[in-house]
Amino acid sequence: MSGYSSVFGKGLFKDQVILVTGGGTGIGRCIAHELASLGALVIIAARKLDQLNNTAKEIRLLGGRCETMTLNIRDPLQAQDLVNSLVAKHGKLTGLVNNAGGQFHSPASKMSPKGFATVVDLNLMGTFYLCKAAFEGYMGEYGGSIVNIVAECRNGFPGMVHTGAARAGIINMTKTLAVEWGPYNGIRINCVAPGLILSSGMKNYPEKVLDGFLDNSWLNPAGRMGTESEIASSVVFLLSPAASYINGINLPVDGASSLSKGDAKANSAHPSYNPAGSKMAPYIGWPQQGGEGDGGRGGRGVLKELDAPEPMMQLYAKYKSMAHKL
Numbered sequence: 001m002s003g004y005s006s007v008f009g010k011g012l013f014k015d016q017v018i019l020v021t022g023g024g025t026g027i028g029r030c031i032a033h034e035l036a037s038l039g040a041l042v043i044i045a046a047r048k049l050d051q052l053n054n055t056a057k058e059i060r061l062l063g064g065r066c067e068t069m070t071l072n073i074r075d076p077l078q079a080q081d082l083v084n085s086l087v088a089k090h091g092k093l094t095g096l097v098n099n100a101g102g103q104f105h106s107p108a109s110k111m112s113p114k115g116f117a118t119v120v121d122l123n124l125m126g127t128f129y130l131c132k133a134a135f136e137g138y139m140g141e142y143g144g145s146i147v148n149i150v151a152e153c154r155n156g157f158p159g160m161v162h163t164g165a166a167r168a169g170i171i172n173m174t175k176t177l178a179v180e181w182g183p184y185n186g187i188r189i190n191c192v193a194p195g196l197i198l199s200s201g202m203k204n205y206p207e208k209v210l211d212g213f214l215d216n217s218w219l220n221p222a223g224r225m226g227t228e229s230e231i232a233s234s235v236v237f238l239l240s241p242a243a244s245y246i247n248g249i250n251l252p253v254d255g256a257s258s259l260s261k262g263d264a265k266a267n268s269a270h271p272s273y274n275p276a277g278s279k280m281a282p283y284i285g286w287p288q289q290g291g292e293g294d295g296g297r298g299g300r301g302v303l304k305e306l307d308a309p310e311p312m313m314q315l316y317a318k319y320k321s322m323a324h325k326l
């Protein structure tokens with residue numbers, strides 16, 4: 001078999017070693033599952049080892065390959081040590097997903113300089129440290145593919161000025177690295193910009209902020225929030241040979257929320273939004289354990305797909321009932 005249709009087979013990443021930062025929870029966990037199911041040896045790294053170990057155990061039970069390493073992405077020495085030791089052990093690092101990150105909600109006027117600096121340090125500096133470490137430790141000589149998870153921030157980021165600035169910085173850094181590291185080093189580097197996603201990350205926000213997210217969750221052309229699987233599948237595409245001529249882009253995965261006003265009242269003359277909810281079926285790609293969707297990997301036990309605050313769990317149940325049946 002040859003051609004595009006064969007690119008996404010089970011063995012897609014079978015010779016690959018791929019590092020996913022923040023791979024123990026939420027979107028990163030979903031990415032790790034997806035990559036392992038396609039044959040990669042996935043290394044997941046973050047600060048809390050228990051979360052990482054739980055995810056690694058799930059992946060192994062499903063027949064995948066996954067190892068854990070502790071890492072604070074804010075420390076450049078830790079980043080370099082981690083890459084060096086995993087390359088020493090496995091002989092390569094062919095992919096890197098910079099997913100670890102986050103922020104808190106606050107109006108800019110109430111944000112302290114330290115708060116702003118912390119979020120820039122975590123997201124922008126942390127992503128740079130990992131890119132640099134991957135370059136120095138392996139990819140500068142042998143090439144590779146990098147995907148940086150940012151956040152949809154086309155029109156700024158009201159309520160999160162720090163992360164908007166940091167993510168815009170990553171998007172621009174990605175363009176530069178594509179040009180500097182593409183020609184001689186064979187590295188592709190791209191961004192994925194999630195809109196509002198039903199993920200465990202939502203547990204970081206107070207109820208009032210969550211209510212705001214929920215109130216606005218349908219005010220986009222998709223009429224719903226996104227799923228972790230919808231981010232993971234975009235990452236898989238960008239890491240894969242199917243994207244081998246794509247370099248330096250930022251791919252918004254946001255149901256076109258970045259193109260819409262997100263204000264139901266402003267659209268009353270021409271009601272673009274459907275308060276009853278979405279007509280666009282979500283993609284949810286978790287393995288159906290023990291069933292056909294398990295792909296014969298022999299999974300056991302019950303995999304908790306989402307770990308989010310209760311109202312979001314309810315939304316997820318609704319999205320599952322309307323998801324694409326693949």
Ligand SMILES: CCCCCCCCC/C=C/C(=O)SCCNC(=O)CCNC(=O)[C@H](O)C(C)(C)COP(=O)(O)OP(=O)(O)OC[C@H]1O[C@@H](n2cnc3c(N)ncnc32)[C@H](O)[C@@H]1OP(=O)(O)O
Binds near residue numbers: 102106112114197201
């Ligand atoms: C539809 C609608 C559109 C919706 C548009 C789309 C919405 C996007 C939704 C996005 C969702 C996600 O990203 S979900 C992923 C969320 N996940 C995460 O955020 C996890 C990672 N987060 C973190 O680790 C923390 O939040 C972070 C602050 C970044 C780092 O924590 P640290 O422990 O390193 O830092 P700390 O020492 O606690 O804090 C450092 C300083 O930061 C400030 N600070 C920290 N937390 C603060 C807080 N809650 N409120 C104010 N200020 C705070 C203080 O000034 C602190 O200084 P002092 O007071 O002087 O000490």
Ligand SMILES: NC(=O)C1=CN([C@@H]2O[C@H](COP(=O)(O)OP(=O)(O)OC[C@H]3O[C@@H](n4cnc5c(N)ncnc54)[C@H](OP(=O)(O)O)[C@@H]3O)[C@@H](O)[C@H]2O)C=CC1
Binds near residue numbers: 024047071196200202
């Ligand atoms: N959910 C959403 O709507 C959106 C999410 N995003 C982004 O997607 C990414 C994943 O988010 P999501 O899965 O939702 O949220 P989570 O909070 O579940 O994921 C964040 C992950 O980052 C890790 N992390 C945080 N700080 C550090 C650090 N200093 N060093 C190493 N690892 C760290 C955490 O692990 P640990 O605490 O163990 O270190 C955690 O696994 C984040 O960058 C997030 O900002 C962007 C837009 C929207």
